[in-house]
Amino acid sequence: MGTRAAIKAIASFLPAGTLTNAQLADELGDWDAHEILEKTGIAVRHVAAPDECASDLGVAAAQRLFESGACAREDIDFLLFCTQSPDYFLPTTACTIQDRLGLRTDCGAIDFNQGCSGFVYGLALAKSLIEAAAAHNVLLITAETYTKFIHPRDRSVRTIFGDGAAATLVGPVDGERELLGPFVFGTDGRGAQELIVPGGGRRRPVAARSVATPADDTESGRTEQHLYMNGPEIFNFTLQAVPRALAQLLARSGRTAADIDLFVFHQANKFMLERLRAKLRIPEQRFWIDLETGGNTVSSTIPMALERALAGGRIRPGHEVALVGFGVGYSWAATIMRAI
Amino acid sequence: MTRQAPMDDSAFMTDLADVLNVSRDELDEHTPLTDDNWDSLAHLAVIAAIDERFGVTVPAKELTACASVGALLSLVRESVRGQHRH
Numbered sequence: 001m002g003t004r005a006a007i008k009a010i011a012s013f014l015p016a017g018t019l020t021n022a023q024l025a026d027e028l029g030d031w032d033a034h035e036i037l038e039k040t041g042i043a044v045r046h047v048a049a050p051d052e053c054a055s056d057l058g059v060a061a062a063q064r065l066f067e068s069g070a071c072a073r074e075d076i077d078f079l080l081f082c083t084q085s086p087d088y089f090l091p092t093t094a095c096t097i098q099d100r101l102g103l104r105t106d107c108g109a110i111d112f113n114q115g116c117s118g119f120v121y122g123l124a125l126a127k128s129l130i131e132a133a134a135a136h137n138v139l140l141i142t143a144e145t146y147t148k149f150i151h152p153r154d155r156s157v158r159t160i161f162g163d164g165a166a167a168t169l170v171g172p173v174d175g176e177r178e179l180l181g182p183f184v185f186g187t188d189g190r191g192a193q194e195l196i197v198p199g200g201g202r203r204r205p206v207a208a209r210s211v212a213t214p215a216d217d218t219e220s221g222r223t224e225q226h227l228y229m230n231g232p233e234i235f236n237f238t239l240q241a242v243p244r245a246l247a248q249l250l251a252r253s254g255r256t257a258a259d260i261d262l263f264v265f266h267q268a269n270k271f272m273l274e275r276l277r278a279k280l281r282i283p284e285q286r287f288w289i290d291l292e293t294g295g296n297t298v299s300s301t302i303p304m305a306l307e308r309a310l311a312g313g314r315i316r317p318g319h320e321v322a323l324v325g326f327g328v329g330y331s332w333a334a335t336i337m338r339a340i
Numbered sequence: 341m342t343r344q345a346p347m348d349d350s351a352f353m354t355d356l357a358d359v360l361n362v363s364r365d366e367l368d369e370h371t372p373l374t375d376d377n378w379d380s381l382a383h384l385a386v387i388a389a390i391d392e393r394f395g396v397t398v399p400a401k402e403l404t405a406c407a408s409v410g411a412l413l414s415l416v417r418e419s420v421r422g423q424h425r426h
Contacts, residue, residue, distance in 0.1 A: 232387055236387060
């Protein structure tokens with residue numbers, strides 16, 4: 001009998017600090033709290049404390065996973081850590097997390113840098129490791145602290161992004177039936193400049209000048225050390241790439257949209273999701289939109305949605321759920337998970 | 341393609357009036373796009389309408405720089421022509 005990889009458990013974590021619409025309306029002046037909720041679908045974003053890093057959020061999510069009894073920490077033999085806000089250039093953050101979580105020392109551990117498509121990429125890596133018998137139980141942690149990249153006056157990103165992490169256990173199930181897959185991947189690096197933190201890496205190291213000089217003449221206050229998002233261009237990209245990726249996924253899996261019990265896309269913002277749903281003609285009851293608590297947590301929006309949908313009975317054993325991640329890179333990835 | 345029907349923009353103009361918060365009768369090529377009505381949310385809504393009505397994308401930088409409804413319509417026409425050639 002063969003072995004198939006499946007999602008076995010998910011636990012997420014949001015930092016204690018929050019940013020509400022009332023606070024944003026107060027700070028930004030001309031927007032009222034209700035309007036922000038209406039447009040973004042977000043009531044509250046969680047914000048990591050100054051000394052709280054992606055690793056801390058990821059460790060807290062993994063601790064919740066172990067406390068739930070889903071598996072013992074000694075069962076984990078591979079750790080995948082997805083972030084774009086690592087603690088250090090080096091060492092690999094996953095190595096420090098192995099120690100903090102008390103995982104075995106014969107456990108593999110790597111970081112990978114991917115944003116909104118990161119969770120689906122992580123599932124593909126985990127599945128490959130398990131079905132190739134290179135690992136048994138893979139702990140996939142997605143964690144991000146984008147708020148540290150955001151200038152307080154840059155409303156285009158401040159209203160949308162929040163910090164958070166999710167820990168997902170991917171493990172083996174005996175049988176022939178595929179429980180994760182097929183996968184569709186996509187990359188278009190021409191969009192690299194449209195969603196970017198230009199400074200702070202080795203190409204444009206932090207220098208006194210770059211920290212003090214505004215990146216443009218808008219009121220965003222942004223310097224090259226801050227997150228820049230070209231919202232309209234990202235929207236253009238999304239309207240083209242996501243329908244194409246979904247069509248490829250359905251064709252490759254031999255399914256139609258009617259066979260899919262629930263569509264869980266990266267929770268970018270409510271407006272974008274509603275437009276995608278309309279374009280794809282997916283009925284409301286089979287399309288997940290839930291950003292109210294937490295906002296856009298980048299690579300963690302899909303596992304957080306799955307955790308809530310599983311807990312609320314919206315996803316039940318046997319259900320087939322289409323996942324699509326898309327954004328920074330540009331990068332996108334899609335798959336189908338069958339709930340066990 | 342040798343011949344193309346003129347672009348039917350009536351549905352799009354109705355969408356645009358909706359986004360800019362004016363009645364359809366008030367909207368014509370001379371209607372200005374200003375800081376008051378042409379903000380980031382309007383940009384997204386118009387990108388969605390262009391995608392829905394014409395099935396094309398318009399470069400965001402050029403779209404956000406449009407100063408009148410006429411300029412926006414020219415840009416859309418150009419994109420429709422350009423993308424049908426491909």
